[in-house]
Amino acid sequence: MTESVVPPMVPPTEEQIAIVKSTAPVLEVHGVTITSTFYKNMHGDIPALHEIFNQANQQNGHQARALAMSVLAYAKYIDNLAVLGETVELICQKHASLVIEPAHYNIVGKYLLEAIKEVLGDAATPAIIDAWGACYWQLAHIMINREEEIYKEKANRDWRPFTVEKKIKESDEVTSFYLKPKDGKPVETYKPGQYITVKVAVPQQEWKQCRQYSLSTSQNPEYYRISVKRIDGVDVKDPSQQAHPGWVSNVLHDTVKEGDSLDLTFPCGSFFLDSEANPEAPVVLISGGVGVTPLMAMLNTLVDNGSERPLTWIHATRGQSAYAFGDHLKAVMKTKKNWHAVVYNRDLTLSGDSDNYKVLGGKLDLPSLDRNADLYLDNPNTQYFICGPDSFMVELKDILVSLGASAENVKYERFGTGDVVREPKPAVTGGCPVSHGSATAGMKCPVSGAIVEQSA
Ligand SMILES: Cc1cc2nc3c(=O)[nH]c(=O)nc-3n(C[C@H](O)[C@H](O)[C@H](O)COP(=O)(O)OP(=O)(O)OC[C@H]3O[C@@H](n4cnc5c(N)ncnc54)[C@H](O)[C@@H]3O)c2cc1C
Ligand code: HEM
Missing domain, CATH: 3.40.50.80 (Nucleotide-binding domain of ferredoxin-NADP reductase (FNR) module)
Incomplete structure (x- = not known):
């Protein structure tokens, strides 16, 4: 995959921005259906992507919700993207830790727009699809550029094999792994609080699975240390109930031995202690x-x-x-x-x-x-x-x-994907949720089917 396949950056027009803003409420209603459809179709056509996407988050719907919420936030703040700075940084750090490449954005863009058409049907007029396409690429370029900056900070921008030098039990449920690069070169530098991604084969899936683990000690040139809790599949709220046992954590605890090889990426993440900012502060x-x-x-x-x-x-x-x-x-x-x-x-x-x-x-x-x-x-x-x-x-x-x-x-x-859900969003009921501006006047409301009238 090469960067040349990515279309050049063409900023969306004012009218396209207005369409995206005014159709944001529709996404609030249909967002998770659209992103679930997107993932189902994309994974169906390109099974290799199962290896990049956490399949547990696919099954429990967390990633579909995370993507829907981020697209929704983007639509809401499209004319003030600075508000989304921290969120975009978090996503780009996660993407970089999974070595997402520019060409992946073509695939995601294609399947996302197709899913919008599939779910909204005739309501997704060509003007709406064009507007979302233009705005998708605006966001994609912001993310591709930021991810490229992150890659440039790394000595090695790809997966790298490590040896499990030591496994140390820290408690009944947490074990530390000391991971040394097989190439004998130093580990990447990192900020305390950042994480790496580990990729392992799990018995439940045909494809390897990626998980993030925070680096659990300070920088040294020789090894990374991660400390992994076994997700044993017992429901903490009701221990008599069996829950889904963690795929990767159980493999790391039970199958991966000292001397084995593990593929890792480089440290990423926006949660870190910056020793230079307010160095005297408590x-x-x-x-x-x-x-x-x-x-x-x-x-x-x-x-x-x-x-x-x-x-x-x-x-x-x-x-x-x-x-x-x-x-x-x-x-x-x-x-x-x-x-x-x-x-x-x-x-x-x-x-x-x-x-x-x-x-x-x-x-x-x-x-x-x-x-x-x-x-x-x-x-x-x-x-x-x-x-x-x-x-x-x-x-x-x-x-x-x-x-x-x-x-x-x-x-x-967060040791998960997407933002924390604070409270259920109120469902949009009755009436037309599309804001009635000049850009959408005359269009069909994708939810109610009514023709949108321009407000005073
Ligand atoms: C930035 C970051 C840092 C992290 N740092 C650490 C760390 O330092 N140490 C650590 O131990 N973990 C850490 N994690 C969490 C780690 O990445 C894994 O999520 C964790 O180990 C569980 O992975 P797993 O494959 O074992 O479980 P999974 O198989 O991914 O399951 C995860 C959870 O989802 C539930 N679940 C999954 N699928 C279903 C389903 N179909 N139905 C119902 N429930 C389901 C499971 O019951 C389980 O509770 C971190 C995560 C992030 C994002
Ligand atoms: C504009 C386009 C995109 C948006 C808005 C977006 C949004 C998101 C969001 C919100 C998350 C969750 C981040 C977190 O909380 O940790 C995420 C994670 C992720 N994204 Fe993207 N993304 C985009 C493009 C892509 C592309 C092109 C790929 C590559 C195929 C990709 C692959 C992933 C993967 C693998 C994860 C981690 C999923 C998980 O751990 O369950 N994304 N993305």
């Missing part, structure tokens, strides 16, 4: 379960750099058996006067041993902590990093902001 790391991994890379980087900035680590775990890196955290906290950890354990199997390492029972409870000694809320530059289950991150970010933290200083990393 850092608050908040983790739940295996969400400890990217934060451990941040902590170890601060240790390596001899950082003196104030730091609190707040962690939530079920208890001793599920607690990875506990001994390391305890040892590190003892090395600095202005660093301390507060660990919540639900089954009360842990015990604390100093002011630098407190252990509490029950659920992580930010408002009960000291706003300055623990959370540094009166310092406007304090940096907060959260990683854990979706609801945990959303809730804690909201609490921090309500306590006075600035939202832009609170970052979180």
